[in-house]
Amino acid sequence: MIRVLxxxxxxxxxxxxxxxxxxxxxxxxxxxxxxxxxxxEVKTATLDDENxxxxxxxxxxxxxxxxxxxxxxxxxxxxxxxxxxxxxxxxMGAIFLHSAHHSKPFKKLMGTPCSLTWRESGDxxxxxxxxxxxxxxxxxxxxxxxxxxxxxGEPFSIPNPDKVLFIGSYSGGEAFxxxxxxxxxNGQIFYFQPGHETFPTYYIPEVQTxxxxxVRFVAPxxxxxxxxxxxxxxxxxxxxxxxxxx
Amino acid sequence: MIRVLxxxxxxxxxxxxxxxxxxxxxxxxxxxxxxxxxxxEVKTATLDDENxxxxxxxxxxxxxxxxxxxxxxxxxxxxxxxxxxxxxxxxMGAIFLHSAHHSKPFKKLMGTPCSLTWRESGDxxxxxxxxxxxxxxxxxxxxxxxxxxxxxGEPFSIPNPDKVLFIGSYSGGEAFxxxxxxxxxNGQIFYFQPGHETFPTYYIPEVQTxxxxxVRFVAPxxxxxxxxxxxxxxxxxxxxxxxxxx
Amino acid sequence: MIRVLxxxxxxxxxxxxxxxxxxxxxxxxxxxxxxxxxxxEVKTATLDDENxxxxxxxxxxxxxxxxxxxxxxxxxxxxxxxxxxxxxxxxMGAIFLHSAHHSKPFKKLMGTPCSLTWRESGDxxxxxxxxxxxxxxxxxxxxxxxxxxxxxGEPFSIPNPDKVLFIGSYSGGEAFxxxxxxxxxNGQIFYFQPGHETFPTYYIPEVQTxxxxxVRFVAPxxxxxxxxxxxxxxxxxxxxxxxxxx
Amino acid sequence: MIRVLxxxxxxxxxxxxxxxxxxxxxxxxxxxxxxxxxxxEVKTATLDDENxxxxxxxxxxxxxxxxxxxxxxxxxxxxxxxxxxxxxxxxMGAIFLHSAHHSKPFKKLMGTPCSLTWRESGDxxxxxxxxxxxxxxxxxxxxxxxxxxxxxGEPFSIPNPDKVLFIGSYSGGEAFxxxxxxxxxNGQIFYFQPGHETFPTYYIPEVQTxxxxxVRFVAPxxxxxxxxxxxxxxxxxxxxxxxxxx
Numbered sequence: 001m002i003r004v005l006x007x008x009x010x011x012x013x014x015x016x017x018x019x020x021x022x023x024x025x026x027x028x029x030x031x032x033x034x035x036x037x038x039x040x041e042v043k044t045a046t047l048d049d050e051n052x053x054x055x056x057x058x059x060x061x062x063x064x065x066x067x068x069x070x071x072x073x074x075x076x077x078x079x080x081x082x083x084x085x086x087x088x089x090x091x092m093g094a095i096f097l098h099s100a101h102h103s104k105p106f107k108k109l110m111g112t113p114c115s116l117t118w119r120e121s122g123d124x125x126x127x128x129x130x131x132x133x134x135x136x137x138x139x140x141x142x143x144x145x146x147x148x149x150x151x152x153g154e155p156f157s158i159p160n161p162d163k164v165l166f167i168g169s170y171s172g173g174e175a176f177x178x179x180x181x182x183x184x185x186n187g188q189i190f191y192f193q194p195g196h197e198t199f200p201t202y203y204i205p206e207v208q209t210x211x212x213x214x215v216r217f218v219a220p221x222x223x224x225x226x227x228x229x230x231x232x233x234x235x236x237x238x239x240x241x242x243x244x245x246x
Numbered sequence: 247m248i249r250v251l252x253x254x255x256x257x258x259x260x261x262x263x264x265x266x267x268x269x270x271x272x273x274x275x276x277x278x279x280x281x282x283x284x285x286x287e288v289k290t291a292t293l294d295d296e297n298x299x300x301x302x303x304x305x306x307x308x309x310x311x312x313x314x315x316x317x318x319x320x321x322x323x324x325x326x327x328x329x330x331x332x333x334x335x336x337x338m339g340a341i342f343l344h345s346a347h348h349s350k351p352f353k354k355l356m357g358t359p360c361s362l363t364w365r366e367s368g369d370x371x372x373x374x375x376x377x378x379x380x381x382x383x384x385x386x387x388x389x390x391x392x393x394x395x396x397x398x399g400e401p402f403s404i405p406n407p408d409k410v411l412f413i414g415s416y417s418g419g420e421a422f423x424x425x426x427x428x429x430x431x432n433g434q435i436f437y438f439q440p441g442h443e444t445f446p447t448y449y450i451p452e453v454q455t456x457x458x459x460x461v462r463f464v465a466p467x468x469x470x471x472x473x474x475x476x477x478x479x480x481x482x483x484x485x486x487x488x489x490x491x492x
Numbered sequence: 493m494i495r496v497l498x499x500x501x502x503x504x505x506x507x508x509x510x511x512x513x514x515x516x517x518x519x520x521x522x523x524x525x526x527x528x529x530x531x532x533e534v535k536t537a538t539l540d541d542e543n544x545x546x547x548x549x550x551x552x553x554x555x556x557x558x559x560x561x562x563x564x565x566x567x568x569x570x571x572x573x574x575x576x577x578x579x580x581x582x583x584m585g586a587i588f589l590h591s592a593h594h595s596k597p598f599k600k601l602m603g604t605p606c607s608l609t610w611r612e613s614g615d616x617x618x619x620x621x622x623x624x625x626x627x628x629x630x631x632x633x634x635x636x637x638x639x640x641x642x643x644x645g646e647p648f649s650i651p652n653p654d655k656v657l658f659i660g661s662y663s664g665g666e667a668f669x670x671x672x673x674x675x676x677x678n679g680q681i682f683y684f685q686p687g688h689e690t691f692p693t694y695y696i697p698e699v700q701t702x703x704x705x706x707v708r709f710v711a712p713x714x715x716x717x718x719x720x721x722x723x724x725x726x727x728x729x730x731x732x733x734x735x736x737x738x
Numbered sequence: 739m740i741r742v743l744x745x746x747x748x749x750x751x752x753x754x755x756x757x758x759x760x761x762x763x764x765x766x767x768x769x770x771x772x773x774x775x776x777x778x779e780v781k782t783a784t785l786d787d788e789n790x791x792x793x794x795x796x797x798x799x800x801x802x803x804x805x806x807x808x809x810x811x812x813x814x815x816x817x818x819x820x821x822x823x824x825x826x827x828x829x830m831g832a833i834f835l836h837s838a839h840h841s842k843p844f845k846k847l848m849g850t851p852c853s854l855t856w857r858e859s860g861d862x863x864x865x866x867x868x869x870x871x872x873x874x875x876x877x878x879x880x881x882x883x884x885x886x887x888x889x890x891g892e893p894f895s896i897p898n899p900d901k902v903l904f905i906g907s908y909s910g911g912e913a914f915x916x917x918x919x920x921x922x923x924n925g926q927i928f929y930f931q932p933g934h935e936t937f938p939t940y941y942i943p944e945v946q947t948x949x950x951x952x953v954r955f956v957a958p959x960x961x962x963x964x965x966x967x968x969x970x971x972x973x974x975x976x977x978x979x980x981x982x983x984x
Contacts, residue, residue, distance in 0.1 A: 089851055111922050112964075113964045119970065124484070126482065126489070128647075130646045131429075132470070133429075134468075141491045142491060144489070153634070157964045160900055163652060167669070168667060170482075173972045173973050174620065174972075175620045176659075182897070183377075186378070222384065226853050227853060229856075230856060233857060233859045234389075236417035237391055240392075240450060242391070355603040357577070359718045359720070363721050364721075364722060365723050374892045376915070377893060399723065401870055414913060415907035415908070415913035418725050421913045429651065430604050474607035474608060475610075477610065478611065480666070481665050482665050618981070623921075624924070625923075625925075633980075636981070654900075714876065729862065732883060734883070
């Protein structure tokens, strides 16, 4: 069973009618609803929860954290962002959606500004698969068609990704690296661009498929805190020896 | 069930007493023996089999090809090497062991000379894990200890690997990128350096663990011939449309 | 002085009036004309020259080879393609333009089919810079605007590039990794997608800027044939020792 | 002229006799001394300088920052580490030496713990070149021989480097990715492992060659603050249009 925690800022849905109309229970619950299945269980947390609904204990029992934030990145305390970063280092998987490119945990993990160009013109977008053999792209044909999305453009100031899985093109002309994989410490990170709050993007079946695939892909295969151990002199042994951690 | 084909040149074992003493049934059978288990079934093929024991039909029914060759790389017909390359492009996994760095299929897939420095001095080697979280390194502590190995040194003229999983150090001083992952087309490729024919390397439990892990990792998740399709004008659709391959 | 050899198939310009009208002296001469400058000297060669105008001696005196081909890839002898591959391994830079993604030398260097989706609908294209700090993108703002191009789409079956420098978006909806860097052996390779023969792409100033930048970037900093040397036992020396190649 | 700032913690040299004996004027001045040449000018700064000798103005006039620190990483204020990180994003080159793997600026730029295994046994080390064609490895044969170094071992918890240029092997058996390149924002970063304070590593000619090469390689080719601009709707223009930044 993969234990997912969907974190959502959950401000837009309470303050803007057009967003509330699309996601009456919040983006987090829309994502939780389509993720729940035989091998995935889901909890949620939001910015207004105590300590953002995040603690070391909660993250220790989370396999995959999904993060959506936009207007209030700076209200997330540095300590919470550091907890998330450290949990990824230990092996927790993380999926950052849409405007979470500018969230504190994502920037701490990337080590770059993670900026881009943007406009809100209601463009349509096609999100193209670059690698049809990857576990995250299974079930998608050439592309995902999004009737409307906020437009994100290059340059996207991220480190060279381990793998670019999707590139998006917008009716207004931009292109963008819309799906990117990174490893940090023992943890896998997937950034996925679709999901502006004013469009019903998370109800589109292929978007749901990608996020579900990603949950299974970034779920930890190994989890251990990273240390900096002082080791003994091992030498080049004469015969076969089993090298053991202390 | 993962269907593995272990290919071995199988000349050393027939012509050199010291090799025959270690691998009386050939390296291929030694590898087959430790791989066979509940989820892995194994066949073998050798250079002296008709057409090297390789055909398109055989590769179509192979999930993972393991390749060991050394003294007779040039006796493998170009057509056979091309069949292997094309099967990897379609999604077949491949594991190239030790001196297979200079085999025709590996060089065709890498696009480089795949050369290195080498000497046979009976050095001991420590093969260190760079990423303890990767599926291929599970079950290995810091390093694998090999009492004797042929020494391989840098520069190893391969393309920048997708991931370096092991680096080896030898008692004689050399260091080497001993475990490297590459994707070519839809197929995953793992190069693993240990396995000189005059040492009983493939009987070492951790070496077996790595190869078994690698079989499971490179086994195809998607298999399809790569084409270059002429597509129709799709345009930026007005509403939600499912993008389908013709 | 950087010595460039521009290789062109030069068939379209002799057989199709619309192409001849755009490139009366051939694409190779159009490229040569804008490249020649204080630090770049240019020669040309074409498919109908003896041995394609390629020999080991000619490549030994070439710093950067630029390759354009489309309808007659298979008329390039395998031996010529191998000469190009080997020269890149030794350090020669190479730039493959547009439909050269399917040329023999490019495929030999990549080790993959290098296929893509395509259509000829006269789309306009915007070629976006992903890394404004790279030497090859200097002089380009956000994007290069191409009034018409042949449309190339993903999946583009290349190995994971060392760096994606440009991604293109087409008015018809596709997105494509339009500028990609690869190292093979000692040589740098740049693939650049613009340049369909029926449009005057190589007269666009920014396209010329990118190709000129690329010539300077892939020009060799080191040139040596790659060997596989048998080395002596070096050991871990007691004191400071200069490690020398034999 | 490349403007280098060598930053050194400069505590060991004041508190430990054995270090003072090797670097009587501090490691920073030893590095500055061998770097100064026709195209490189050098300033220095240390932890005990006001604000660590670092300000935005100073970094704005620095092309390449070299950082050495070990026992007092935590005495560097977070604000200073952030200034360094931001300057790299804008294009400043950075070279982190030896124990600076755990310095605040390096960890902020990597987004990982940057931990490793270590011991101080006076091992000798061979630092092997993996890519003889790279500008940073020019002038080095197969390897650099270091009579004594602190031993660093894998796993080194860094992100997958853009390029591994050196791997070290120690007489005590360890192997380590000793020279690694990363890009963050517009800036290039080189991590180089040699340089423990109790050994005269920075007087070894090849070590000096590598650091001098690295200064020239990471020196900025482009420098601009990274922003997140709101852009206008550009569209797919009808004819050729120059895309300009506002």
